[in-house]
Amino acid sequence: MTHWFASSNRDNWEIIRKKNIWGIPKRNKAIIQRAQVGDTIVIYVAQKKEGDTVLPSAVVGAYEIVSEGYEDHKPIFITPESMGNEVFPYRVKLRPIKIFTEPVEFKPLIPGLKFIKNKTMWTGHIRVAMRTIPEEDYASIMNAAETPRG
DSSP states (O other): OOEEEEEEOHHHHHHHHHHOEEEEOGGGHHHHHHOOTTOEEEEEEOOEEETTEEEOOEEEEEEEEOSOOEEOOOOOSOOOGGGTTOOOOEEEEEEEEEEEEEEEESGGGGGGOTTOOOSSSGGGGGOSSEEEEOHHHHHHHHHHHHSOOO
16 A cells, blocks of 8 residues: 655645545646555645635645546646646545544644655655655654644
């Protein structure tokens, strides 16, 4: 089983949560072909400013991949302006393992995550649509979700 780390935005997180579907851009087709039924995927959302409030980057949930990768050009995701008419056509269906009631802030996790090699310039490690992460990192994220926060 492979563990995946998927980068999204908060608008598309709501779509993922409601439809139990993950989609990636055309340019990342090879990545989705490596995903297998039974793999896990954690969803990361980028920092977002809402008025005077800054919502920090966070991990918001964990899923099991329950379908082979497939292609579907029906627009269901919200395309960021910088991506033109991208519809994220390479998709997998998901089953929730745990939706974090309280998102796990990402920055405090960075020192302990093995897949983040450069701890100060960490954003480059998460810029891809999805990437594999070691078992230890998946466990750290899931443990952080169980730890009381606030």
